[in-house]
Amino acid sequence: MPPPVLHQAGPLTMPYPFPSFGDKGRTPMHACGLDFGTSNTAAALPDGTVLSLQPHTAEPRLYRSVMFFPDDEREIYTGADAINRYMEDNTGRFIQSVKSFLHSSSFRATQVKGRTFTIEELVAILLRRVREAAGVHLGTPPEAVILGRPAVFTPDPEADALAQKRLHRAAELAGFQHIEFLIEPIAAALAYEAQLQRDELVLVADFGAGTTDLTLMRLGPSHRGAKDRRPDVVGSTGVRIGGDRFDAEIMRHKLLPRFGAGSTYRVRGLSDKRLPIPQHVVAKLLSWHEMSFIREKSTQDLLATMLETSDKQAEIQALHDLVMDNLGYRLFRAIEAAKVRLSREDVATVDFEEARINLHEPITRQEFEAFSKPLLDELEQCTEGLLSRHPEAQNIDAVFLTGGSSQIPAVRQLYVRRFGEDRVRTADAFTSVAEGLGRASAALG
Incomplete structure (x- = not known):
């Protein structure tokens, strides 16, 4: 049977097209x-x-x-x-x-x-x-x-x-x-x-590193053999919230001060004028895949100035080494590891020692959930928006959560509160x- 496939993006709340594969007489392929x-x-x-x-x-x-x-x-x-x-x-x-x-x-x-x-x-x-x-x-x-x-x-x-x-x-x-x-x-x-x-009406939530995708679909034995699955998709939508943004909230609220956020430096040629770290530099620190893009010459010059004149020398030294030694990926692995531990423990520590960086920053699950509340609210709004557009959603049999962030207790609880523990399911x-x-x-x- 032709599987459901997507050829082009459509309206976010509409099912995607499921065209057939065309020539059935083609040579078989792996x-x-x-x-x-x-x-x-x-x-x-x-x-x-x-x-x-x-x-x-x-x-x-x-x-x-x-x-x-x-x-x-x-x-x-x-x-x-x-x-x-x-x-x-x-x-x-x-x-x-x-x-x-x-x-x-x-x-x-x-x-x-x-x-x-x-x-x-x-x-x-x-x-x-x-x-x-x-x-x-x-x-x-x-x-x-x-x-x-x-x-x-x-x-x-x-x-x-x-x-x-x-x-x-x-x-x-x-x-x-x-x-x-x-x-x-x-x-x-x-x-x-x-x-x-048995047949079920299922809300599927897939939590990736960059996005969360939601689909409401009819599934089960009577649907598996259908050649056209388009009628089975009730609705689909998504939002740009994923594991990376949860990591970024830990960086924003717990670690940025350890890399100079809140410090000031003296501008060369203006002995009495002090400025905070530029916002564009701070913003790049929240994303491990963008951090390497601030190693250009202008940032190197800025870091040199801050190393000389900052009111928080140790923190700026840590910032310098984080950026210039290309340590962003390693740091965010440590952040992710702490986030994973918070899925099963009440307290975790971001442990990271490289160059002149010496981090052992504790974080509680309660803190993490407070940091993450704007993301959780956005996920809830996205979910409720999909459900409100489809009256049959009141008859949902199950909610299937998958992807790394599905393991965050606050994410799971969002769906448990809405649908009940007995309807929320997970797999690998x-x-x-x-x-x-x-x-x-x-x-x-």
Whole structure:
């Protein structure tokens, strides 16, 4: 049966189109589903098996969506290998969260070691490595793919279309010959549907690193065999809230003062005039994938001035080393680790010691939930907006939560308060989307 696929973004509250695949007489191809994520990428076979892509790592099914270009080597490292190489010696260019720039018309390309890489070429490097790893299980790299995409890359329709166009081109550059798209919450729904013994109306919430996507869909045994699943999708929407923004709130409220926020420095040539750290610098510190973009000459000059004249020397030294030693990724890994611990403990500590940075900052779950309240309110508004547009939502049988932030207790409680504990369900937080994409790819083979 043709799986539900997405060809172009439509209104945020409307079901996406589910066209057929066309010529049924084409030559059979190896196919897979591929969930290209902001933080992690995963792939699955048509039977739903999520593949081991880097078997030598601690999380072999999760291929980290990062690249490292060492200064002294021609090799391009990706996934866990990129992280390990970067940790050994960070002299080079470390690139992460490239998916979050797909919708940005201002980010067309970047220079790495004298070579220009378009955003499509950067994404293709990762997709090609994942395709090759999948080929180990199939005997040859798959030619066909169902690619996941958020329900909303961005609310701007033109930018949303640009993001999908770029992702499609990257998949072509990676070697895929037949490419279809499926929005990620529908993929998660198909994974959830595989275990159902009866029909249900399900709200699926997929919490990624960059976005949260919601879909209301009819699922179950009587729907699985349908050739056209369009009638089963009641509504779909999304919001740009993901795990990275929860991490940013920890940075904003607990750590920015440790990197000079609130300090002042003296402007050269104006001995009696003192200024705070520029807001554009502070803003970049909230995002681990943007921090490397403030290492330009003007920032270096500013840091030099602040090192000489700041009223908080130790904090500015920490800021200097964070920026100039390219330590943003490592710091945000420590922040994420503390966030994960808060999912099961009442108190955690952000532990980070590098260069002149010595952080052991405690944070309570109560603090974290207070910091996160604006995000939780936005998630609730997005959810209620979808439900209010569809009267049948009052008959929801289950709420299926997947993705990393689904493990945050306050996020889960948002849905428990609304629907009751007995209706809120979870599965593998990081591979449900890939499983569903794999099942959808069955029609491509």
